[in-house]
Amino acid sequence: xxxxxxxxxxxxxxxxxxxxxxxxxxxxxxxxxxxxxxxxxxxxxxxxxxxxxxxxxxxxxxxxxxxxxxxxxxxxxxxxxxxxxxxxxxxxxxxxxxxxxxxxxxxxxxxxxxxxxxxxxxxxxxxxxxxxxxxxxxxxxxxxxxxxxxxxxxxxxxxxxxxxxxxxxxxxxxxxxxxxxxxxxxxxxxxxxxxxxxxxxxxxxxxxxxxxxxxxxxxxxxxxxxxxxxx
Amino acid sequence: xxxxxxxxxxxxxxxxxxxxxxxxxxxxxxxxxxxxxxxxxxxxxxxxxxxxxxxxxxxxxxxxxxxxxxxxxxxxxxxxxxxxxxxxxxxxxxxxxxxxxxxxxxxxxxxxxxxxxxxxxxxxxxxxxxxxxxxxxxxxxxxxxxxxxxxxxxxxxxxxxxxxxxxxxxxxxxxxxxxxxxxxxxxxxxxxxxxxxxxxxxxxxxxxxxxxxxxxxxxxxxxxxxxxxxx
DNA sequence: GCACTTTTTCACCAGGTGATGAAAAGTGTA
DNA sequence: TACACTTTTCATCACCTGGTGAAAAAGTGC
Numbered sequence: 001x002x003x004x005x006x007x008x009x010x011x012x013x014x015x016x017x018x019x020x021x022x023x024x025x026x027x028x029x030x031x032x033x034x035x036x037x038x039x040x041x042x043x044x045x046x047x048x049x050x051x052x053x054x055x056x057x058x059x060x061x062x063x064x065x066x067x068x069x070x071x072x073x074x075x076x077x078x079x080x081x082x083x084x085x086x087x088x089x090x091x092x093x094x095x096x097x098x099x100x101x102x103x104x105x106x107x108x109x110x111x112x113x114x115x116x117x118x119x120x121x122x123x124x125x126x127x128x129x130x131x132x133x134x135x136x137x138x139x140x141x142x143x144x145x146x147x148x149x150x151x152x153x154x155x156x157x158x159x160x161x162x163x164x165x166x167x168x169x170x171x172x173x174x175x176x177x178x179x180x181x182x183x184x185x186x187x188x189x190x191x192x193x194x195x196x197x198x199x200x201x202x203x204x205x206x207x208x209x210x211x212x213x214x215x216x217x218x219x220x221x222x223x224x225x226x227x228x229x230x231x
Numbered sequence: 232x233x234x235x236x237x238x239x240x241x242x243x244x245x246x247x248x249x250x251x252x253x254x255x256x257x258x259x260x261x262x263x264x265x266x267x268x269x270x271x272x273x274x275x276x277x278x279x280x281x282x283x284x285x286x287x288x289x290x291x292x293x294x295x296x297x298x299x300x301x302x303x304x305x306x307x308x309x310x311x312x313x314x315x316x317x318x319x320x321x322x323x324x325x326x327x328x329x330x331x332x333x334x335x336x337x338x339x340x341x342x343x344x345x346x347x348x349x350x351x352x353x354x355x356x357x358x359x360x361x362x363x364x365x366x367x368x369x370x371x372x373x374x375x376x377x378x379x380x381x382x383x384x385x386x387x388x389x390x391x392x393x394x395x396x397x398x399x400x401x402x403x404x405x406x407x408x409x410x411x412x413x414x415x416x417x418x419x420x421x422x423x424x425x426x427x428x429x430x431x432x433x434x435x436x437x438x439x440x441x442x443x444x445x446x447x448x449x450x451x452x453x454x455x456x457x458x459x460x461x462x
Numbered sequence: 463g464c465a466c467t468t469t470t471t472c473a474c475c476a477g478g479t480g481a482t483g484a485a486a487a488g489t490g491t492a
Numbered sequence: 493t494a495c496a497c498t499t500t501t502c503a504t505c506a507c508c509t510g511g512t513g514a515a516a517a518a519g520t521g522c
Contacts, residue, residue: 024469024470037370038370038371039273039371040271040272040273040274040369041271041273041274042270042271042272042273042274043271043272043273043371045508045509045510046509046510046511047508047509047510055470056470056471056472057510057511058470058471058472058511058512058513059469059470059471061510061511061512062469062470063469066510066511067510067511130368130370133368134365134368134369134370136368136417136422136424137361137364137365137367137368137416137417137420137422138271138365138422139268139269139361139365139420139421139422139423140269140270140274142422142424143422143423143424143426143427144423144427146424147424147427147428151427151428154428155428170429170432171429171432171433171440172444174425174428174429174432174433175425175433175440175441175444176444176448177428178414178417178418178424178425178433179414179417179418179444179445179448179449180414181417182413182414182415182416182417182418183409183410183411183413183414184413185368185413185417186367186368186409186410186412186413186416187409187410187413189368189370190370191367191368191369191370191373191374192370192374192375193367193373193374193377193378193409194405194406194409195374196374196375196378196382197378197382197385197386197405197408198401198402198405201401201402201405202402202405202406202409209402209406210406212459212460213403213406213407213410213456213459213460214410216452216455216456216459217407217410217452217453217455217456218410218452219455220451220452220454220455221447221448221449221451221452221455222448223451224447224448224450224451224452225444225447225448225451228443228444228447229443229444255499255500276478276479276480277479277480277481278478278479278480286500287500287501287502288480288481289481289482289483289500289501289502290499290500290501292480292481292482293499293500294499297480297481298480298481
């Protein structure tokens with residue numbers, strides 16, 4: 001929409017240097033990420049991406065190939081970081097609490113890294129979460145894509161919950177995970193819906209408010225489901 | 232993708248009659264609904280809609296105007312039915328239970344109509360829910376669209392919950408609603424993710440399983456949030 | 463200076479996009 | 493029949509789409 005000037009490369013000594021080579025590749029990914037997050041895969045043209053990145057259309061194909069491959073590159077770039085952060089967080093929680101683990105603690109270890117990253121990671125991460133939320137709710141290929149990138153860490157969560165509540169059925173664990181991920185993704189995508197719905201009482205961007213409620217909410221829900229199915 | 236033959240009009244006496252007039256209008260809406268649900272607004276062309284409906288492209292514009300207006304018509308068609316079903320369900324619950332209302336009961340009265348309609352309403356409704364779930368997670372215009380069509384009945388839910396738990400803060404009610412709607416929409420959109428994630432243990436299409444868990448899950452979560460914020 | 467590779471730009475294509483205006487077909491009425 | 497009206501089709505427009513191949517520019521090692 002706006003300037004076509006190439007972005008300054010960060011880390012320079014004040015004088016903006018023209019991005020080049022791998023830097024330019026990242027710039028393209030950044031632009032693509034923001035646009036895909038806002039308008040979805042089909043709602044974005046390679047020309048828009050090129051224009052926002054200040055780059056020729058052909059360069060996108062030079063680096064990434066087809067449009068779909070560009071999308072996958074966007075999706076992959078942060079998925080690995082995310083998975084590792086969550087895995088480390090859960091490992092640490094297990095190691096630190098051992099026998100004294102709680103459902104809420106496990107859930108917090110799983111969700112909190114995302115909230116923290118979204119709060120501290122800048123606009124790129126916010127766009128990314130909105131993108132994942134969209135994919136998560138895409139019937140055509142969302143399930144398959146989510147599985148491809150995020151299944152392992154989810155199994156880690158489920159298995160840890162099973163350790164904390166050994167009498168819980170796996171079926172219930174998976175359903176509760178789905179409820180959790182629905183809530184979490186919607187919160188992370190910050191659509192602004194809650195702002196207008198609550199007439200200014202709540203703000204999508206207030207992830208601290210989410211943190212103060214979501215863990216307890218999901219943990220209590222989980223316990224209720226387990227208790228009910230056991231009865 | 233397939234046949235271009237106009238659909239038979241239901242209610243005939245065996246001999247398929249060529250759909251015409253308002254029937255054809257509904258046929259177009261049906262095709263558009265399914266395609267939009269699977270591929271999103273930008274992932275569908277008016278030509279695809281026309282082809283699947285067995286109709287000329289120009290007819291779509293004749294009936295609905297621009298592509299976006301067609302989308303809105305799809306969205307609106309079932310929204311009113313949905314809103315009324317939920318409103319009636321909640322009114323009935325309030326009337327029948329009076330002082331003995333519970334949080335879980337109110338939530339069930341709000342959610343159950345959707346589950347029932349999805350189970351009994353046929354493919355059109357399933358597509359519609361998938362579509363709503365997608366819009367719900369669309370940052371660019373999802374929040375605004377959802378608000379336009381669904382705000383009143385949500386306020387009815389929140390106000391009823393406030394009656395059941397007068398000491399709960401509105402802020403908490405709205406956050407809990409967001410958690411609820413995230414879970415509910417993901418469940419209704421039946422993306423198939425839980426099927427592969429659980430390796431066949433759970434099925435997206437098993438809304439009975441959702442019913443058996445979601446109400447209790449959300450109610451317990453709600454109570455936990457209210458209790459925590461009061462403390 | 464030179465050859466060589468990588469990166470970036472330019473010009474362009476074949477096909478698809480939403481949309482339109484005018485003609486044609488159908489429908490009801492007298 | 494003739495007429496007015498609605499519905500459906502046809503041909504077409506101006507523009508945009510993803511993608512490509514060749515040339516130019518920039519970088520690299522000698």
